[in-house]
Amino acid sequence: MINIKTEAHKRFAAIINRYLKYALIALLMAYAGKSFAQDEYRTSAGTLIIKVEQDGNPIKVRSKKLLILLDYETGKLVMKQKASDLTSDNDGIQYWLNNNGDSEITFEGKLGIDYINTKGHPPLNFPVEGLLSPGESRIMGNGHLVHRVEKSSASCLLSMTFQLKLDDVFPGLKLQNVNNDIYVQVVQSLLARVNER
Numbered sequence: 576m577i578n579i580k581t582e583a584h585k586r587f588a589a590i591i592n593r594y595l596k597y598a599l600i601a602l603l604m605a606y607a608g609k610s611f612a613q614d615e616y617r618t619s620a621g622t623l624i625i626k627v628e629q630d631g632n633p634i635k636v637r638s639k640k641l642l643i644l645l646d647y648e649t650g651k652l653v654m655k656q657k658a659s660d661l662t663s664d665n666d667g668i669q670y671w672l673n674n675n676g677d678s679e680i681t682f683e684g685k686l687g688i689d690y691i692n693t694k695g696h697p698p699l700n701f702p703v704e705g706l707l708s709p710g711e712s713r714i715m716g717n718g719h720l721v722h723r724v725e726k727s728s729a730s731c732l733l734s735m736t737f738q739l740k741l742d743d744v745f746p747g748l749k750l751q752n753v754n755n756d757i758y759v760q761v762v763q764s765l766l767a768r769v770n771e772r
Contacts, residue, residue, distance in 0.1 A: 618643050621763040623656055627668070627741060628754040634665040636672075643763055645733075647693070650686035652705065654761065655679055671748045680744060681708045686718050693731055693765065695722050703735050712743050716759075731765040 621641030627634040640660040644653040658678045663669045684705015703716040716737035737759040741748065744757065 616645050616647065616765070618763060621654070621761060623661075624760045624762075625661075625744065626758040626760075627665075628756075629665065629750060630752045634663065634668065634753075636661050636663040636665075636668060638662070641761065641763075643761075645691070645765070647691035650688050650690060652682070652684055652686060652703070654682040656681075665750075667750045668745070668748065671745060675745075675747075678709070682706070682714075683708075684714075688718075688720070691720075691731070691765065693722075698722075703737075707739070707743055709746055710743055712739075714739060714743070720765075733761075733763050733765050735761040 620639060621643045623638045623641040625636040627636065638656055638661045640657070642653075642655040645651075656679065658672050658675045658680070661672050663672060682705050684703060686703055687701035688699060699718075699720040701718045701720075703718045705714065706712070707714050714737055716735050719734045721732045721734075739757050739759055741753065741755045741757050744759070
């Protein structure tokens with residue numbers, strides 16, 4: 576009878592040890608993944624404003640669903656905007672957006688700074704360069720980074736501006752008396768690095 580109890584205890588201990596090993600491995604993998612990716616941040620609530628002129632009157636196209644992927648160590652940046660998430664106060668542009676809902680505007684590029692400092696810094700101005708799709712156009716813009724509040728999760732405000740052509744952003748959009756030069760602005764709060772909160 577003692578032997579049976581001992582055998583049952585041994586099996587139980589072996590099962591517990593196996594699960595503890597799996598749990599430890601899972602924790603180590605999760606920690607390693609977190610530390611590897613702690614300097615790359617993703618947000619799906621970036622603000623995008625596009626300003627167009629028709630007959631000298633301003634038209635706005637907006638979104639608060641801009642996807643931004645930003646690597647804090649390298650300054651590499653990816654932005655994606657679905658046409659279906661854009662709204663306009665102009666009927667012709669809104670009609671185009673409604674009928675091109677599957678299309679996506681993508682920007683892949685780099686901020687002209689070595690890394691994102693979320694600890695504290697004076698306002699920074701820098702160039703932004705990258706590739707805009709569809710169309711594979713190489714574009715240049717201006718970036719501005721302002722430090723906000725110490726010890727908060729949103730430590731900086733990033734804004735970027737671009738002077739583009741309407742055809743680059745909305746290929747195939749035909750409107751009467753619309754200026755082909757457009758102004759694009761992106762605004763996003765940046766999270767503090769995990770080790771700087």
